[in-house]
Amino acid sequence: MRALQRIVDPAGVFLSVEDRICYSFDATTFSCIPGVVLRPTTTEQVSGILSIAAEEGVWVVPRGAGTGFAGSSIPWEGSVALSFERMNRVLSFSPKDRRCVVQPGVVNGFLQRYVGQKDLFFPPDPSSLEVCTLGGNVAQSASGPRALRYGSTKDYVTSLDVVASDGSVWSVSETSGGYDLLSLLVGSEGTLGVITAIGLRLVPVPESWNTFMAYFKSLEQASVAVARLSSEGIIPTVLEVMDEVTLRCVEEYLNKESSPGVGAVLFVEVTGSETEVKVLSQRIELTFSKLGQIRYESACTESERERLWILRRSVSPALARVAPTKINEDVCVPRSRLPELVGAIDALARRDRLNIYTFGHIGDGNLHVNIMTDVRNKEEMERVDGCVESLLETTLSLGGTISGEHGIGVAKSKYLSREVGPVGMRLLRDIKNAFDPAGILNPGKILEPLPEARPEV
């Protein structure tokens, strides 16, 4: 497909296997080498690429930094991997209106610092924030620890420039009349349109904060504490958990002495005006004092806070050393059902004889259940599959969702119909067809199956 390659400058076209391999994977176990990697620099180029792709029926798989946990950016053989790494500029920034417009390749952490200079901040903070891009954040409606108080990416997108599957360029904003197309595009994982500019709402940096770290005897006790805070009407900014094995793993990674008898740690952070933080802190301390936690620490200076946060932030690198393969499930249940979910995870680990590390955004009822394994061990991988299946069934039976914040992608598409039912599935498919009648945009993601016929690039 010479025509496709001619649209971007030569530096924007990767044809060698070595180059293409770099765009073949994300943070899951899935991978597939694309036919070509195109790295456009303008909306017009994206439009040109999609016009040709639509005519030829070539598949186009948009991608940010490839940090996703659902395989949403995995390309297919012969497809175009459309990378936004060169569309990484802040297009406009109005501190007065607390708004900015960015290209999809801007890295989340870069934006945080950029707007921080004007005492503003962008709440969604996925753990991969120093790598992941805003295009990917919008495509997945990513969250992060602060989602508890601030909501996820979808709550901050005010407008999008979109290239439709036939190459036509259009815009949608939160004030656009008619059906809410903006909300439909956010979280659509690149299956409905390709985003080339993003309008974002920003918020003022909170005046004050306080961080707590509380040690409990078990994960179940910690989840009871979360339910108690919630029933007291206390909504912190952050409410994170890690279970005993995760804690041990992080302590070892950081060469820290292990805390004896601790089965789970809760991180609680409150932010707001000084008075708010004071009042909330007192209420949290009061709630803690009535519960069976072993001890707690609090941090209100930046350095103490960093000392506590290093534990939470080290989870991913620490876990990476445990086993060659990490199957990261992302289940979410109503907060009041957390103790049941935690009990079920424990039982599954025993039943299937698997090493499971659990941590995550427990304040949202959202736990990341990490099964540590090795894809080369076929017998164990079968037990892993059975465990995941049971975990998702349990989650749904508790009124939960199979994806708290990681999206559906290819990793969970086969479970989606159990969650949304037959009418929901039919509507999702019809919406996909309306936006992408030729089926060229990130096919086989969210909605199975992968279409069969496809020309190679």
Place this chain on the structure above:
Amino acid sequence: MRALQRIVDPAGVFLSVEDRICYSFDATTFSCIPGVVLRPTTTEQVSGILSIAAEEGVWVVPRGAGTGFAGSSIPWEGSVALSFERMNRVLSFSPKDRRCVVQPGVVNGFLQRYVGQKDLFFPPDPSSLEVCTLGGNVAQSASGPRALRYGSTKDYVTSLDVVASDGSVWSVSETSGGYDLLSLLVGSEGTLGVITAIGLRLVPVPESWNTFMAYFKSLEQASVAVARLSSEGIIPTVLEVMDEVTLRCVEEYLNKESSPGVGAVLFVEVTGSETEVKVLSQRIELTFSKLGQIRYESACTESERERLWILRRSVSPALARVAPTKINEDVCVPRSRLPELVGAIDALARRDRLNIYTFGHIGDGNLHVNIMTDVRNKEEMERVDGCVESLLETTLSLGGTISGEHGIGVAKSKYLSREVGPVGMRLLRDIKNAFDPAGILNPGKILEPLPEARPEV
């Protein structure tokens, strides 16, 4: 259609012209008498009605209290008017989780008092809150003065039970995987599905509040004040305006002495913790002291506050006495463009020699532009049409939207394509077709034209 009538009990079927007339209109100038009025009491009945309607191709127009300003609930000749007045129960209420589930016929004001007993409140507060229903609020994604701080109805809907156009029943929640069908349904004006149960998020009643009323020499000066507050980063809970003619009209209605030299009034209300309110109030007073307002009052006791609010709340009844017909436009522009919009409204009133009363949620950039006229005066109505046309064009040219909070309905469907463009229109139509392939659900609303063929009930 005997089969349709048999689904609900006899008290739920209105066949006489007298009864049907009561369901023929809303708060616009549109009206049309439906073929039958059905008043179901259960989701199953709604499902039964839609199954038959889908088979027979009969149009079904859902309606709440008929307080809408876009004609979204106007039935057509021969259609079923589906009224939810008997589905008016609170299905569940969990103060601990700050959630409730209601039937669509529950009146907004009733819910406010119901949850208020537990110190909770439901932020969306359209002026018609003592009459309008939550089903209608969700269908239109209604707002109200508090939207400035709290957002509109869409920000509070957590789940919906929906009857699809073929009669099948399904549910969708904010955590459902796949595309955001929940956001698509909220604000879809009954054209995509019929809502039979609504999950809502509630918030704690604010601890403290303070209300300001500031008198300015002109509406333009008041809109400059709004832009100033916004640029100072001050976000009140309420920021409402009324222009000189509206103020005079309300003063007369309330038998109050008229305030000399006043061209516009701003209502500003701040809520939050006591400290927050104190700090915000001081900042507002400081901003006011630098501006050219004539004077301002503030109210921090309930009775003083009521005394100020009575002016704002009397706008609708006061205006009703001015002229037989009120054309209520609902335009919204970015706050920084407000002075331009205000200037344009003034120029249009002079150009078309029309009485225009302007008030509304100026903090959101959302003004209600009321043209007072008489539909029987054909010559004047032509000038009104030209004025509306120009007003909407101006709004779009200022980067605004033709509907701030009233929806599109039949009133604005002919202008929608100018706002969303050809790709947007095609997608809106395709989405409508996906949800309602037979075109029986509230046809001709949002999207023109009204389909031609239709069997009568």
